[in-house]
Amino acid sequence: MNRVYNFSAGPSMLPLEVLEKAASELVCYGDSGMSVMEMSHRSPDYEAIINDAEAMLRKLMNIPDNYKVLFLQGGASTQFAAVPLNLIGRTGKADYVVSGQFSGKAFKEAQKMGYDVKCIATTKEDNFDHIPTVTKDMVRPDASYVHVCFNNTIYGTKYSYIPDTGDVPLVADMSSCIISEPVDVSKFGVIYAGAQKNMAPAGLTLVIVREDLLDYADPKMPTMLEWKTMAENGSMYNTPPCYTIYMAKLVYEWILSIGGLEEMQKRNVAKAAVLYNYLDSQSYYIAPVKADSRSMMNVTFVTGDADLDKKFASEAAKAGLKNLKGHRSVGGMRASIYNAMPKEGVEKLVEFMKAFADANPKA
Ligand SMILES: *Cc1c(COP(=O)(O)O)cnc(C)c1O
Numbered sequence: 001m002n003r004v005y006n007f008s009a010g011p012s013m014l015p016l017e018v019l020e021k022a023a024s025e026l027v028c029y030g031d032s033g034m035s036v037m038e039m040s041h042r043s044p045d046y047e048a049i050i051n052d053a054e055a056m057l058r059k060l061m062n063i064p065d066n067y068k069v070l071f072l073q074g075g076a077s078t079q080f081a082a083v084p085l086n087l088i089g090r091t092g093k094a095d096y097v098v099s100g101q102f103s104g105k106a107f108k109e110a111q112k113m114g115y116d117v118k119c120i121a122t123t124k125e126d127n128f129d130h131i132p133t134v135t136k137d138m139v140r141p142d143a144s145y146v147h148v149c150f151n152n153t154i155y156g157t158k159y160s161y162i163p164d165t166g167d168v169p170l171v172a173d174m175s176s177c178i179i180s181e182p183v184d185v186s187k188f189g190v191i192y193a194g195a196q197k198n199m200a201p202a203g204l205t206l207v208i209v210r211e212d213l214l215d216y217a218d219p220k221m222p223t224m225l226e227w228k229t230m231a232e233n234g235s236m237y238n239t240p241p242c243y244t245i246y247m248a249k250l251v252y253e254w255i256l257s258i259g260g261l262e263e264m265q266k267r268n269v270a271k272a273a274v275l276y277n278y279l280d281s282q283s284y285y286i287a288p289v290k291a292d293s294r295s296m297m298n299v300t301f302v303t304g305d306a307d308l309d310k311k312f313a314s315e316a317a318k319a320g321l322k323n324l325k326g327h328r329s330v331g332g333m334r335a336s337i338y339n340a341m342p343k344e345g346v347e348k349l350v351e352f353m354k355a356f357a358d359a360n361p362k363a
Contacts, residue, residue: 100152
């Protein structure tokens with residue numbers, strides 16, 4: 001077995017222990033006589049799996065009882081439409097913070113539906129190199145919700161604070177930072193995330209929603225997008241993404257076994273520090289993100305020379321450090337160092353960065 005360090009932004013690395021456990025149960029799960037992939041979602045064996053997944057996530061994230069946990073499909077991008085469809089009924093209008101590409105897409109999706117949506121803050125004019133300051137006085141008091149993207153996967157920025165939106169529910173896309181550290185769920189009305197960054201393989205979308213927000217759906221909305229329907233049916237209005245939920249369960253179990261989100265955070269902080277400390281100690285690579293907005297999960301940097309950037313990504317790949325090319329829309333490099341990336345992977349990357357800088361002096 002020759003596994004590489006995979007710095008992909010998503011789908012991304014999964015903990016080796018999780019993959020090995022899944023492999024050991026792949027063909028025959030417990031004494032069920034079949035694979036989880038072959039199970040009816042209504043069977044007692046599968047019900048135990050989805051119930052355990054929810055119970056473990058609730059424990060891990062300390063989710064209050066007045067929040068529903070939904071295991072859905074369609075990706076975070078489907079929630080860009082589902083969020084307004086489910087919540088706009090509160091007041092008919094909604095506020096958005098645009099801090100990168102995905103929050104921009106979420107804003108456009110709500111606009112496209114013809115709702116009264118307003119961008120209350122953006123850092124577009126600064127190339128999204130930091131997180132905007134959002135204060136209560138910027139929020140329309142009669143907005144149905146305020147939407148933010150908590151960790152900007154492409155630009156490598158993250159909120160270092162939870163915006164105070166007063167009585168207006170805060171809705172956060174946490175696709176690329178979910179379960180990377182403890183978060184006070186009670187400060188949010190809705191948290192959603194595609195699973196393929198930090199939680200499971202692709203195919204699962206997690207929605208955590210405060211119960212009192214389930215009553216504002218547009219009556220004409222598609223049933224499949226309606227959180228209330230999914231909540232009332234335990235995420236089984238139709239067939240859920242069964243196997244991916246099982247994989248998420250194994251990931252939750254793994255994090256609980258190492259000490260929960262406090263320990264996960266400790267590891268992630270230490271890991272990100274290896275890379276940021278190196279970036280701050282030299283001048284060959286430039287880290288474009290402002291220090292107070294740095295993401296612990298997606299670390300972006302450039303050499304300042306597009307050809308060198310290209311050479312970097314291809315030589316790193318040959319050295320077993322894969323997928324370091326930045327997003328196609330911004331170029332440069334991006335190291336996604338989610339929960340499953342071990343510290344040694346980041347140390348190897350820094351070693352490679354030093355050697356590359358020595359071997360490729362800039363003109
Ligand atoms: C990847 C990502 C998305 C898109 O997720 P899909 O599951 O592919 O729809 C949305 N928001 C954020 C923050 C992401 O990182």
